[in-house]
Amino acid sequence: MLDKNKVEFFFFNFFVKLCKVLGLGGTRRLAIVFSFIVFKFLAIRKKVVITNLKKAFPEKPGNEIKQIALSCYKNIFITFFELMYLPNMTDGKISGMIEVANPDLITDGVAEGKGLIFLTGHFGSWEIAALVPSTKFNLPMNLLVQPQRNPLVTKWLNSARSRNINNVMEAGLSVRKIYEVIKKGELVGIVGDQRGPREGVRVNFFGINTSLYPGAAAFALKTKCSVLASIVIRKPDYNYKVIFEKLSFENLPENFEEQIREVNQRFISFIEKYVRMYPEQYFWMHNLWKY
Numbered sequence: 001m002l003d004k005n006k007v008e009f010f011f012f013n014f015f016v017k018l019c020k021v022l023g024l025g026g027t028r029r030l031a032i033v034f035s036f037i038v039f040k041f042l043a044i045r046k047k048v049v050i051t052n053l054k055k056a057f058p059e060k061p062g063n064e065i066k067q068i069a070l071s072c073y074k075n076i077f078i079t080f081f082e083l084m085y086l087p088n089m090t091d092g093k094i095s096g097m098i099e100v101a102n103p104d105l106i107t108d109g110v111a112e113g114k115g116l117i118f119l120t121g122h123f124g125s126w127e128i129a130a131l132v133p134s135t136k137f138n139l140p141m142n143l144l145v146q147p148q149r150n151p152l153v154t155k156w157l158n159s160a161r162s163r164n165i166n167n168v169m170e171a172g173l174s175v176r177k178i179y180e181v182i183k184k185g186e187l188v189g190i191v192g193d194q195r196g197p198r199e200g201v202r203v204n205f206f207g208i209n210t211s212l213y214p215g216a217a218a219f220a221l222k223t224k225c226s227v228l229a230s231i232v233i234r235k236p237d238y239n240y241k242v243i244f245e246k247l248s249f250e251n252l253p254e255n256f257e258e259q260i261r262e263v264n265q266r267f268i269s270f271i272e273k274y275v276r277m278y279p280e281q282y283f284w285m286h287n288l289w290k291y
Contacts, residue, residue, distance in 0.1 A: 012156070019084045028238060031080070034077050034081075039070050052284045053065045053279070053284055056208075076283060079127060091135045097128075098135065103137070105245075110139065114223070116186075117190060117219060119227050119247070119267055120191055120192070120231065122191060122194075123231055127161070129231075130143050130189050140166055141188065143188075144170075192213070192267055194212070194213060195210075195287065195289075197213075201264050204265065204269075212268065221263065233281065247267060247270075
């Protein structure tokens, strides 16, 4: 009997090798072709994407919503295909693709010696976001990731993300480890806009009551480390602009649970600001408003 994981990984690895043959430019063109096919003919997650966009932008006409949705698929497929090509790129090549708008926030945050949390969302290329400290500043980062269903794919992805300098930690298994590395003054990268449980921390995202996980905010509040909200914008030339914003912990409520909610609100408001500017670069396939 065929091993499903091995069969899936065979096809995944086929595309990895194909991307290597095509080069970075060819890989992106292939991604665009796939995005069109999946959107127009297979319609995978299309209903979720359209529904989310209509909720977020009720003022936009239907034809504009569909155009944003198609562009969203293009962005997502480019992100995933670039990830498959990543092992063929040197740190210098990656660094050359990235413009950091305010690098002083990283150097100042590291200099504090209290640890530093990089908090980003599913926007632009969040995979590139994970490589900014290592490729631009030669700083290793502990990456909190969600394992895939297929362990073979997970192993490959984690290897690509680590690049022999980053450390990958699986979500749900790393709470104590995260506290340890922050206390040691290390960097931690977290994607913080994933849908939380029904009883999760409630914030306002596009005017909609939205559940998020409390993790990153709780880590920061308990360890007193700084948090850099970050966004990676894909530019028309396929290079990237990275923008950081140090989350303020000023004027927080006295209650700890309310402090967590407020920090999460400040983070998601940062994400919303850029999603409104570049709606096609957000990962609308995620059913963020399921409940």
